[in-house]
Structures are given as structure tokens and as C-alpha cells.
Amino acid sequence: LNGKKYDMEVSILHSGVSVGDIAKSATVSFLFEKAPGKYNGFIEELDIFDLPNTLNTSRDLKNPVSVANIFKTDEKDDISTLAPFSFFTYQGSLTTPPCTEDTIIYVASEPLKIGSTALQLIEEATRVPDMMDNKGNIIISNWINDTSRPVQPLNGRPIFHFDHTKVCGPPAQLQPVAKSGHY
Numbered sequence: 001l002n003g004k005k006y007d008m009e010v011s012i013l014h015s016g017v018s019v020g021d022i023a024k025s026a027t028v029s030f031l032f033e034k035a036p037g038k039y040n041g042f043i044e045e046l047d048i049f050d051l052p053n054t055l056n057t058s059r060d061l062k063n064p065v066s067v068a069n070i071f072k073t074d075e076k077d078d079i080s081t082l083a084p085f086s087f088f089t090y091q092g093s094l095t096t097p098p099c100t101e102d103t104i105i106y107v108a109s110e111p112l113k114i115g116s117t118a119l120q121l122i123e124e125a126t127r128v129p130d131m132m133d134n135k136g137n138i139i140i141s142n143w144i145n146d147t148s149r150p151v152q153p154l155n156g157r158p159i160f161h162f163d164h165t166k167v168c169g170p171p172a173q174l175q176p177v178a179k180s181g182h183y
Contacts, residue, residue, distance in 0.1 A: 006031040006111055009031050055129060086109040087162050
């Protein structure tokens, strides 16, 4: 984003399945930067030890995950709907093979925070796993899976920015409730 590479990106792919929408897709991406001790509700809901990796490229979710929790930064927060957010959008292609065109890309314009430990666990879970040869010898893999696609040229495509604060106003500030009584 603006020449900066972030520590992690979560991309949520939506594929058209109805008549007229088949073969069309949209991707919503959120960028993360590492910060010690940060909590993210979406990341915490993931079964980090059952994520896809190079050898097992897809996995079924065992527990539900709420995209709305991507903005949940405190365990006590109760988020049930996706909060408004600013984003860039453009007509592009899927970021993974076959890199199909006709994809609408949305990228949140403000990076989110991810705790150093969670990031390290995700990196470990998605790396090429250790293997065992036919003699029982363990082959240790220290190869980290770098799945980032190189930045592609714009080829004349415009990029648009939606600033939610201009349309929705600033985020509501909750005021603490004054305690009543003497206890």
C-alpha cells in the first residue's frame, strides 16, 4: 500500500454463483502490521494450527469465523456487524493462480494490528511442514511460505478511495456510565 509491504494480509474472496454473476468475484483485503500484545478478534477465532499450507492448500472451517470481528481489538468488545471502514477499490485480478481478471478488489486503507505471537504462530502454521522419509528420518523444513504476489502495473486502471468518515462521520465515542449510589 503506497509502496509499503505489510506483515500480513487477510483476503476474503467472494465468488458469484447466481446467473449473471458466474465467474465474477470480489476480494476484500485487510492489511496487518505487527505490534506486541495486540488482540484481534478475527485472528483469535481462527484455528491457527489447522490453516492451509503449501501441501494442504484448502481446509474446511471447524468453527464459525465472523469477518466483523476483524475490527474487534478487545476481548470484551461485542461486535455483531462490520463497522464502516475506508478502503481503496479497483478492477483487478485474483492474487492467486489462475489470476482471473474481472475481480473487484477492496483494500482497507488503514492497516490493522496483529500481535507478534499470533503472527509468528500463523507463519509457523503456514510454512512447509517437516517431513519423514521412507527410512523414518525427519526432514526439517525451515522454509517460510512467502505467498505475496509481486505488485502489478496499473495498466491505466483507476484506483478509487472511499473515506467512510466523510459519509458516515467519525466513529462514535462511548461515554462511561456514571455510577449511581454509594457502592
